[in-house]
Amino acid sequence: MSTPSPSPGSKRTRTESTPSCARVAAEHRRQMSMPVVHTETPCSACFRVSVANWFAAHESAGFPVPFAFYCKQDTDQSRKCVGCFESKGNCIQLPVGLIGHRFELLAVLAWLAEFCRIPGMVPEATSELALKVRNIMGAFFKLLEQHQANEIADYASWLANHQPEYRVPLGNPVKWHYLWERSRACPKLQYSEENVNFWMASLANFHNSVSAVMAALFDPTSAEIRRIEQHLGDFPVPLPLTF
């Protein structure tokens, strides 16, 4: 028995069309609500939250790596990231002039994560390494304050003078090397400039501290020591010479 076609506007017509409309709306919402997580380019607030959360996780779980920034962008919500939208805070991206240093920091953290995969690494050592990360993060916060506190009078001119012509070479398979190449291709303070010494000292101190943790942990005759020494020599950022 065939069912008669409903007249336009009847209840039956609305009932049949509703699931379809709902599907379209749901699909639209789904497409608009596929958040993107920025793991390299957090906003200033998420940068601080990511660092704090990472240390909190370390203190409760005792294993600090790998570190990653977390700043979620849901285009359905707002121009703000989700964290700033929910906290009703200002969503301010890290200053452009910091991008090169941000990649330096990420390169160093990626390099450190490799250490924690070396067989024989123990929780005590990773706790020590986490403290070293706290120091380097503190130095990066100082760089951030330097840029946000209007210490650089003419930021546009400053940026124009800090645009490297360097291009990232294709096919760099090692993550921290790749991040270091990205750093070279982005604006940042040059090592001969003022106000960069504390950052370079922090990087050098970080390398020396990690080296000391490794020396204390592994016997010089152990099987892992060759790999450790090689990795120490593979630090991504060229360090200032010390005499």
Ligand SMILES: [Zn+2]
């Ligand atoms: Zn964010």
Ligand SMILES: [Zn+2]
């Ligand atoms: Zn934000």
